[in-house]
Amino acid sequence: MKEKHCWQFIYDCLRQNRTVALLIVVDREGSTPGRVGFKMAVAEDGTLLGTIGGGAIEHRLVNQARTKLKHRDFSPLWQRLIHHKAATINTNHSGMICGGTQTVVLYPCQTGDLVTITELLQSLENPVSGKLCISQAGISFLPKQPQAETYQCRFESEYEWLYEETVGLINTAYIIGGGHVGWALSRILAMLDFHIIVLDERPEVSTFKHNTEAHEKITVSYKAIRQHIPEGNQNYVVIMTPTYQADELVLRQLLDKKLRYLGMIGSATKINQIIQSLQQEDIFPEKLPHFHAPIGLPIGSHTPVEIAVSIAAEFIQVKNTATDTQEHPDT
The missing domain is CATH 3.40.50.720 (NAD(P)-binding Rossmann-like Domain)
Structure with a gap:
């Protein structure tokens, strides 16, 4: 299971005191290289697991994640990337021409997240579906509380945003x-x-x-x-x-x-x-x-x-x- 492998990798890194970040596609419009829910784990030592769609956008975000980890910057952030050839120099152009937009959250994980990630892994193993929540405040998991929609996201400002996902073997x-x-x-x-x-x-x-x-x-x-x-x-x-x-x-x-x-x-x-x-x-x-x-x-x-x-x-x-x-x- 791809989902479990990603979270297991993050869990193992944190237990070994290795810094690691999560990249996750949380929203998209039109044609984009990654679907909502695509995840990628990025360790500071260069190890990668998963994908958010590949290509130039993934390479850029991987480097950004490594830089944050190197400087011990654990503040989450989100970026909306535009995959249009006609995008202006003042926009956050991805360098790709797929024709859509894609929003990615970069979440540097910390040892305090181990409890949540343990609950996630247990949910994926059993299986018991639940709700994953990621925001500027951190990450949490609510077991046995899946939502009606698999993915939901809301962005009010740079620091006010929320991503929710139903996790578990729901199919x-x-x-x-x-x-x-x-x-x-x-x-x-x-x-x-x-x-x-x-x-x-x-x-x-x-x-x-x-x-x-x-x-x-x-x-x-x-x-x-x-x-x-x-x-x-x-x-x-x-x-x-x-x-x-x-x-x-x-x-x-x-x-x-x-x-x-x-x-x-x-x-x-x-x-x-x-x-x-x-x-x-x-x-x-x-x-x-x-x-x-x-x-x-x-x-x-x-x-x-x-x-x-x-x-x-x-x-x-x-x-x-x-x-x-x-x-x-x-x-």
Whole structure:
């Protein structure tokens, strides 16, 4: 998990009395090299971890962070950088021409922040989501108090500003069916900061037993799947049982649940057969905006890993479309 690695690096530096700063993208408009929430840890000794988008802007801010650490200047600051070729000499031009603006907070960490960072790491490990707050006054973390929006920021002046972020494994993938594709999908999603739960009624299946990437594995009858899938805008569900009958059985239990994503693996022929069966009962899953079948983006995938890549890509598409809308609700 990229998020955990960044905070773990900062924690280790502070425990070793090494000075370290956090760079974090807190706002953006238009096309920019870094998305809101991108983080980078900068140690005075030159060690780096993470990214805020790369390029000239990252290089400049890394040097600025090192300078502050060298002079033991622990005052936080924020900068709004303009990525326009036409930006005037009097503006804070980034030297890039992406076409947008990007606001970055530079927060030099101190040993007094260790308690907060420890709580953050525990939240990422468990997982328990909470709210990270960064301002001129310092950094804090409120466990089990996530906000409605993942990112929020407010800038009143140079010294009056606040950035808030929901932290934790808030995106959860429920993989129903622990076969080869489910195992491959678990490996990929583990690198994308998803909390992974695999459900199967066949505890003896080797790919289910040996799936060490899943955070949780639940042995449950496909007839009782419904009670294990909670509603939520951060929940992604994929149906990939060994038979089309079991796929339909599971799908029927989940159609009325409010989910971010509900997908079913299979050929177009199988999908059409299941949909037609449901249509005879006046059930129309194809009209649900969050229903995806056949599952995955059309990249000509054949092997379990290729299919898993196509599914993960569709997850990313859905997740990032939602993030873009959240960052810019008026666009």
